[in-house]
Amino acid sequence: MQTISIDTKNKHYNVYVGSGIYETALPIFEKQLQRADHVVIFVDEVVAKLHLEKLLMPLQAIINKSVHVFELPAGETSKSIETFMACHSFLLEVGCTRKSIAFALGGGACGDVVGFVASTFMRGIPFFQCPTTILAHDSAVGGKTAINHPQGKNMIGSFYQPEAVIYDILTLSTLPKQEILSGMAEVIKHALISDEHWVEELVSFQSFDEISAAQYLSYLVKGIEVKAAIVEADEFELSVRKYLNLGHTYGHAIEASTGYGRITHGESVAIGLVIALLLSEKVQSLEKGNARKLFDGLCSLGYSFAPVLKHEVDTLISYMKRDKKASFGDLHFVLLEQIGQPCVQIVTVDDVKLAHKQLNIWIREVYK
Ligand SMILES: NC(=O)c1ccc[n+]([C@@H]2O[C@H](COP(=O)([O-])OP(=O)(O)OC[C@H]3O[C@@H](n4cnc5c(N)ncnc54)[C@H](O)[C@@H]3O)[C@@H](O)[C@H]2O)c1
Ligand SMILES: [Zn+2]
Incomplete structure (x- = not known):
């Protein structure tokens, strides 16, 4: 596993990159995760079928209670005000507070909307980026979050840095050719x-x-x-x-x-x-x-x-x-x-x- 540190004025955090790294990287945050009252994974619905278990199992083992999972529409359609509201409703329904932690498991779209949800839920809760596309090596780092407005892409958003980025490149093996081209650009x-x-x-x-x-x-x-x-x-x-x-x-x-x-x-x-x-x-x-x-x-x-x-x-x-x-x-x-x-x-x-x-x-x- 390789570690790249990101030092912004507002936050220091690490990007962990490697193959099959959830089990190695998550324990680094054991104390923080165990202190959380609720842990929620927001996952792109396509990614849920392919890779959710890889993250869910080790996470569940660390916090020793059940992780809440909410599936988002695949890809860009998730960057809508409707999905944003649905995420907030889910966090409220399961009883999340400022002591809760969110995970974004998916491509850049999932990371963008979940980052924005995390930055606005009760004025901000910690979140982890778990990118699953090549493109997301770019989008998961740097703290830009956003949803789309009918009049323009990324028109509503914030700057909000994650706690960490855990980039398991094993997930990239299921990417369609089009998404490989997109990310490699x-x-x-x-x-x-x-x-x-x-x-x-x-x-x-x-x-x-x-x-x-x-x-x-x-x-x-x-x-x-x-x-x-x-x-x-x-x-x-x-x-x-x-x-x-x-x-x-x-x-x-x-x-x-x-x-x-x-x-x-x-x-x-x-x-x-x-x-x-x-x-x-x-x-x-x-x-x-x-x-x-x-x-x-x-x-x-x-x-x-x-x-x-x-x-x-x-x-x-x-x-x-x-x-x-x-x-x-x-x-x-x-x-x-x-x-x-x-x-x-x-x-x-x-x-x-x-x-x-x-x-x-x-x-x-x-x-x-
Ligand atoms: N925040 C930033 O700094 C920043 C930078 C660049 C791009 N972006 C945003 O990122 C988004 C694009 O991200 P993207 O290219 O990752 O696309 P995406 O998140 O829309 O995912 C593309 C497609 O791949 C599927 N997918 C994701 N992971 C998969 C996997 N491992 N196996 C199989 N299918 C998988 C998704 O379901 C989706 O259909 C855009 O909304 C763009 O605005 C943000
Ligand atoms: Zn770009």
Whole structure:
């Protein structure tokens, strides 16, 4: 089991990563868990069938009384006000108080809604993140919690750090291919903002099936370390935390206009990464050729760029202007001065249009 510490101004906590680690990591919190009047696991309904027992059994053994379990709708649909209320109702029904502890067992969606429930139930109760997707190596660390509003994703939320993140990568073995692609896009993002050699390594795979369990572990640990360093430097996204949004300005626009659930978050980000690199070559000092190399690598790994062809650039730009990270309608992009060196820059609509056009040309070449 590997341990990565996260030191924010408000909280110090650890991320434990490894295979089959619930039985090793939970006893670290034995006293805290035994003092709790109730322990509740909120679990994604798909994950419940596959992995709940792995967490439930050792947890039950530690607290020596029954753990309450509440299943959430699978994936993104759980990030709703209805699920948020249902979680609160469940906590009240079983008699939870400020001395209760919550666990989130599932992907990023489950972690986001349960984190928000934990941050608001009786003004805040401790919670543990137990991520079960590759993407959640990113979302479970850093304390951003949220649910969606019909007018926008993640519009209601808080910053609230967990007690610990217990990341048992044995759970990743049941992930569908689409979710592997989605999660690995955020790993590639972490590589792009930190380490050129790591990018080369990741995009040189022909398929993520070639990656061994040991390599997955090392990439996830590396990704968490990149995120940890940034979160420690800027917990509330006033400066460098924005770098984590590389690929997300255009990516979010693709995700929103395609329709949430029709394309995964990470697959949209992968597309956004290529646009970010094209813009970096145009308006920053990134050496020409990097965007094309990334595009080719992502195509051979199985990422689909077809969604780009379905949208008018003006529609995408209107989504970008509505993004909560845009201020006064300006298009703020995270770009790269070079691989591993991110920066934030205002980009003109015309430059975004040019990058979109270039990407369209490449896509048509590949899909002809
Ligand atoms: N808080 C943050 O800092 C942050 C950062 C990035 C993303 N996010 C959020 O994370 C969410 C996306 O997270 P995600 O990609 O993990 O998706 P997800 O939680 O929606 O899970 C994706 C799908 O995989 C299934 N699943 C989960 N674990 C599984 C497993 N081990 N085996 C089989 N199926 C499994 C789920 O049921 C779901 O259908 C988005 O809502 C996004 O906004 C948050
Ligand atoms: Zn993301």
